[in-house]
Amino acid sequence: MSTNESRIESFIYDNVIVKKFMIATMVWGIVGMLVGVLIAIQLYLPEFYQSMGINLEYLTFGRLRPLHTNAVIFAFVGNAIFMGVYYSLPRLSKASMWSSFLSNFHFWGWQLIILLAAITLPMGFTTSKEYAELEWPIDIMIAIVWVVFGINMIMTLVKRREKHMYVAIWFYLGSWVTVTLLHVVNSMAIPVSLMKSYPVFAGVQDALVQWWYGHNAVAFFLTTPFLGLMYYFLPKAANRPVYSYKLSIIHFWSLIFLYIWAGPHHLLYTSLPGWAQSLGTVFSLMLIAPSWGGMLNGLLTLRGAFDKVREDPILKFMVVAITAYGMATFEGPMLSIKAVNALSHYTDWTIAHVHIGALGWNGFLTFGIIYWLVPKMWNTEIFSKKMANAHFWIGTIGILLYAIPMYWAGVVQGLMWQQFDSSGALLYTNFLETVTEILPMYMLRSVGGTLYLIGALMMGYNLIRTAKQGSFLKTETGRGIALKDQEHEEEMLNGKAKWWERSKWIEGKPIPFLIASTVVVAVGGIIEVVPMYMIESNVPTITAVKPYTPLELEGRDIYVKEGCYTCHSQMIRPFRFETARYGEYSKSGEFVYDRPFQWGSKRLGPDLHRIGGKYNNAWHYKHMMRPEDMSPGSVMPLYPHMAENEVDTSLTVKKIVLMRAMGVPYESNYENYVMRDYDKQAFQIVKDLKASGIEVGANKEIVAMIAYLQRLGTDIKGSASSTADEIQ
Amino acid sequence: MLALVALIVISLCIAVFFLILFIRAVRKDQFKDTYTPSVRMLFDDTETNNNSNS
Numbered sequence: 001m002s003t004n005e006s007r008i009e010s011f012i013y014d015n016v017i018v019k020k021f022m023i024a025t026m027v028w029g030i031v032g033m034l035v036g037v038l039i040a041i042q043l044y045l046p047e048f049y050q051s052m053g054i055n056l057e058y059l060t061f062g063r064l065r066p067l068h069t070n071a072v073i074f075a076f077v078g079n080a081i082f083m084g085v086y087y088s089l090p091r092l093s094k095a096s097m098w099s100s101f102l103s104n105f106h107f108w109g110w111q112l113i114i115l116l117a118a119i120t121l122p123m124g125f126t127t128s129k130e131y132a133e134l135e136w137p138i139d140i141m142i143a144i145v146w147v148v149f150g151i152n153m154i155m156t157l158v159k160r161r162e163k164h165m166y167v168a169i170w171f172y173l174g175s176w177v178t179v180t181l182l183h184v185v186n187s188m189a190i191p192v193s194l195m196k197s198y199p200v201f202a203g204v205q206d207a208l209v210q211w212w213y214g215h216n217a218v219a220f221f222l223t224t225p226f227l228g229l230m231y232y233f234l235p236k237a238a239n240r241p242v243y244s245y246k247l248s249i250i251h252f253w254s255l256i257f258l259y260i261w262a263g264p265h266h267l268l269y270t271s272l273p274g275w276a277q278s279l280g281t282v283f284s285l286m287l288i289a290p291s292w293g294g295m296l297n298g299l300l301t302l303r304g305a306f307d308k309v310r311e312d313p314i315l316k317f318m319v320v321a322i323t324a325y326g327m328a329t330f331e332g333p334m335l336s337i338k339a340v341n342a343l344s345h346y347t348d349w350t351i352a353h354v355h356i357g358a359l360g361w362n363g364f365l366t367f368g369i370i371y372w373l374v375p376k377m378w379n380t381e382i383f384s385k386k387m388a389n390a391h392f393w394i395g396t397i398g399i400l401l402y403a404i405p406m407y408w409a410g411v412v413q414g415l416m417w418q419q420f421d422s423s424g425a426l427l428y429t430n431f432l433e434t435v436t437e438i439l440p441m442y443m444l445r446s447v448g449g450t451l452y453l454i455g456a457l458m459m460g461y462n463l464i465r466t467a468k469q470g471s472f473l474k475t476e477t478g479r480g481i482a483l484k485d486q487e488h489e490e491e492m493l494n495g496k497a498k499w500w501e502r503s504k505w506i507e508g509k510p511i512p513f514l515i516a517s518t519v520v521v522a523v524g525g526i527i528e529v530v531p532m533y534m535i536e537s538n539v540p541t542i543t544a545v546k547p548y549t550p551l552e553l554e555g556r557d558i559y560v561k562e563g564c565y566t567c568h569s570q571m572i573r574p575f576r577f578e579t580a581r582y583g584e585y586s587k588s589g590e591f592v593y594d595r596p597f598q599w600g601s602k603r604l605g606p607d608l609h610r611i612g613g614k615y616n617n618a619w620h621y622k623h624m625m626r627p628e629d630m631s632p633g634s635v636m637p638l639y640p641h642m643a644e645n646e647v648d649t650s651l652t653v654k655k656i657v658l659m660r661a662m663g664v665p666y667e668s669n670y671e672n673y674v675m676r677d678y679d680k681q682a683f684q685i686v687k688d689l690k691a692s693g694i695e696v697g698a699n700k701e702i703v704a705m706i707a708y709l710q711r712l713g714t715d716i717k718g719s720a721s722s723t724a725d726e727i728q
Numbered sequence: 729m730l731a732l733v734a735l736i737v738i739s740l741c742i743a744v745f746f747l748i749l750f751i752r753a754v755r756k757d758q759f760k761d762t763y764t765p766s767v768r769m770l771f772d773d774t775e776t777n778n779n780s781n782s
Contacts, residue, residue: 092769162768164758164761164764164765164768165753165758166765166769167765174746177742177745177746178742181738181742185734185735185738201730201731204729204731205729205730205731205732206731208729208731208732208735209731209735212735212739232769235766235769235770236769236770239770240770241763241766241767241769241770242766245762245763245765245766246762248766249759249762253746253750256746257743257746257747260739260742260743261739263735273729273732276732
């Protein structure tokens with residue numbers, strides 16, 4: 001004992017960095033929710049801003065929706081994760097964070113990234129990959145800041161004074177490793193300019209990489225780090241140990257091994273190979289076991305303490321959060337079943353599902369944690385428990401008013417799309433009918449979102465008053481014995497270790513061990529990948545499918561820039577109700593020149609894969625200027641700026657050359673004719689528009705946009721019945 | 729479908745990495761005690777001086 005006491009070291013827990021991340025969480029959270037409410041209103045009042053005299057291209061749904069999702073995921077939830085990690089990790093490790101410089105670098109770097117996102121996304125700088133929309137320079141910054149966070153975390157663990165790593169730490173580590181890889185792989189792109197790049201993969205392959213990322217972003221950014229927070233803050237707030245620690249360990253390891261394979265469930269019934277779709281479904285179904293194990297573990301932690309839940313707003317928030325986790329993870333596997341997905345995909349059902357996760361699980365757990373942290377860090381009581389309780393109820397009602405109408409809207413619209421009349425024709429031939437039908441649900445949804453936002457604002461006020469009445473503890477002091485001294489002590493006590501415990505031939509040398517295992521895995525990988533280069537690509541090529549013309553390519557980039565994919569899919573599934581509405585179903589070979597792919601995930605408007613040739617140029621022009629004029633009741637935003645903005649053709653040649661370098665078969669000296677072809681095609685459209693009485697310059701965005709829309713899906717048109725022969 | 733194979737290989741790498749991590753953790757007795765850690769974490773503020781030798 002005496003030898004021990006002399007070795008006890010003192011160290012500090014830094015609360016300032018926790019406070020910084022907490023403020024960022026609240027501020028960005030409110031911003032993210034506010035943008036969400038705004039775009040929810042825009043969906044039933046498409047001329048919301050115009051009616052106030054504001055006519056800005058930066059405020060369309062397509063530009064703001066990525067801002068909303070990125071703000072909520074990376075700014076609100078991201079900062080909440082960091083807040084929780086910087087609070088719990090030092091306390092669980094009995095060590096200060098390794099480097100306070102890196103902690104601060106992490107904080108300011110992350111806020112800078114968010115700020116850049118908030119500026120560039122409305123400006124239209126986007127990769128159009130959902131939840132990975134930021135362009136390549138920002139992607140590099142994210143990678144740097146993320147690695148800094150990891151180094152700080154791992155080095156803290158190296159210096160830890162508590163030998164056992166509590167389960168929360170495993171969740172943090174697992175999330176960090178996986179997110180690093182996901183981000184790097186999905187962001188692989190070739191820059192055209194500072195704010196424009198093309199992904200290395202095209203079409204189906206790009207879609208697969210994106211949804212491998214997209215799904216795992218949900219898994220390893222929104223779920224596993226938060227489970228770590230749950231396993232730390234729930235026992236703390238309830239002041240009782242987790243129901244089963246063993247189960248929590250099983251929870252972690254099974255999630256880690258299952259989650260990574262579930263991505264293809266986002267691409268059911270698309271052109272992705274069937275076996276890959278089935279793989280996604282099988283792993284998604286398996287996920288229900290660990291997810292529900294974890295949920296029950298959380299809820300049962302409160303066994304015998306439900307009287308506390310009745311009193312304590314913190315526990316109320318946490319209980320609803322964990323219940324929402326259970327609901328979302330039950331629904332996830334269900335939506336991965338093909339029969340269910342056929343109905344749910346592209347509808348608001350998905351939107352309801354993700355908001356149960358975001359508002360319920362992430363939002364409420366964050367609120368619970370912050371309500372617990374603030375009185376502790378400011379050494380006081382909460383300013384108004386009553387207000388916190390009111391926040392709980394207003395937030396809960398907000399979630400219900402959001403989710404129920406969205407489920408309703410999803411099922412109604414999904415069924416309407418499938419409805420045939422007795423003669424075998426589509427009952428609702430006009431897509432718009434299925435939209436106007438659910439507009440009341442959209443209105444209710446925006447009320448739900450507004451309530452949730454009001455709750456968050458009340459919380460902000462409550463927290464500021466709490467902080468004012470308390471005094472902030474900048475640091476707290478911890479005490480512990482260094483690991484090496486503990487081990488030495490153990491050896492002295494237990495005598496000589498057994499031979500197998502001494503055999504540290506490999507795990508005693510972590511770095512050689514890591515290198516060795518990486519080499520082994522890399523060799524295996526090369527053996528598997530090389531044959532793929534040797535044989536021809538097994539994406540079926542269709543001879544009729546030709547590369548985009550320069551004008552169409554520029555039009556396509558405008559389509560990407562405007563975020564059209566947020567409302568329009570370009571993927572007709574092989575169902576009779578889809579082919580009857582849109583035309584021949586989409587083939588994987590049609591997307592070989594699509595960088596990035598534009599399949600979309602939600603149909604607020606109709607699918608556009610076979611839009612080419614369906615309407616004349618003048619219709620498209622008038623429709624883009626004011627959709628309401630051509631389709632009364634349309635909720636599409638207005639795009640008058642497309643008739644004013646000019647295409648930046650200084651990059652067109654470079655884009656074509658780059659595409660050719662990536663394997664698009666443009667002729668070897670085509671760069672000399674790019675602009676000739678561009679002008680030729682543009683003048684044709686201008687001439688055609690003129691015949692309909694529309695005057696527009698050939699260099700305007702709208703011309704390129706029309707060219708692209710008229711091209712979409714036309715390559716195999718007319719030969720639909722013979723496509724089987726054309727697939728080589 | 730190079731991407732498909734690449735993703736499977738990458739996902740397998742992740743899985744193998746975690747498998748190695750798991751085996752290492754088990755061998756280092758990280759999961760031997762499945763009760764005390766859950767209680768110990770409750771006391772870190774007040775009893776910073778508890779350790780296995782006390």
